[in-house]
Amino acid sequence: MNRLSHLLIVVSIGLFAAACSDPESSTETAKQDPFAHLTAEEQETFRQGQARAHSCAACHGPMGISRNRMYPSIAGLTEAELKQALLDYRSGERTNPLMSPQARGLSDEDIELLAAYYPLLSTAR
Numbered sequence: 001m002n003r004l005s006h007l008l009i010v011v012s013i014g015l016f017a018a019a020c021s022d023p024e025s026s027t028e029t030a031k032q033d034p035f036a037h038l039t040a041e042e043q044e045t046f047r048q049g050q051a052r053a054h055s056c057a058a059c060h061g062p063m064g065i066s067r068n069r070m071y072p073s074i075a076g077l078t079e080a081e082l083k084q085a086l087l088d089y090r091s092g093e094r095t096n097p098l099m100s101p102q103a104r105g106l107s108d109e110d111i112e113l114l115a116a117y118y119p120l121l122s123t124a125r
């Protein structure tokens with residue numbers, strides 16, 4: 001065995017040992033659900049909001065953070081702000097050629113759930 005391959009073996013054993021003792025790997029299972037800290041009631045609201053937010057993600061991003069300047073980020077808005085904005089687009093108080101049609105079909109319940117959903121989403125760990 002030449003010195004180089006010996007060195008490579010030593011290095012790879014070292015890497016393997018480092019990977020095994022990685023303190024992160026033992027907490028892997030706890031990390032899987034970033035919303036485990038929510039109460040059961042919040043988790044239910046979250047699920048129902050999420051089911052309504054698929055179309056929103058196309059413009060506002062899956063986490064409410066937009067990657068396109070044409071669309072604002074909605075992460076960081078409070079529940080009250082989200083609710084008011086959606087009510088205003090739906091009623092025509094506030095108009096936008098892209099956003100107004102999105103709000104038009106929302107029920108009161110949809111608006112409640114979407115407004116509750118985004119602030120919960122922002123608590124992801």
Ligand code: HEC
Nearest residue numbers: 055056058059070071072074082085086096098099102114
């Ligand atoms: C086709 C793209 C598009 C989709 C889909 C869309 N939006 Fe929007 N949204 C916009 C645009 C553009 C604006 C900015 C409108 C303006 O300037 O008044 C906006 C604005 C908003 C605002 C106000 C933001 C603020 O800072 O006041 C909220 C809240 C919002 N959208 C929520 C939603 C929700 C919830 C959905 C899903 C039901 C959704 N949007 C779907 C394009 C979209």
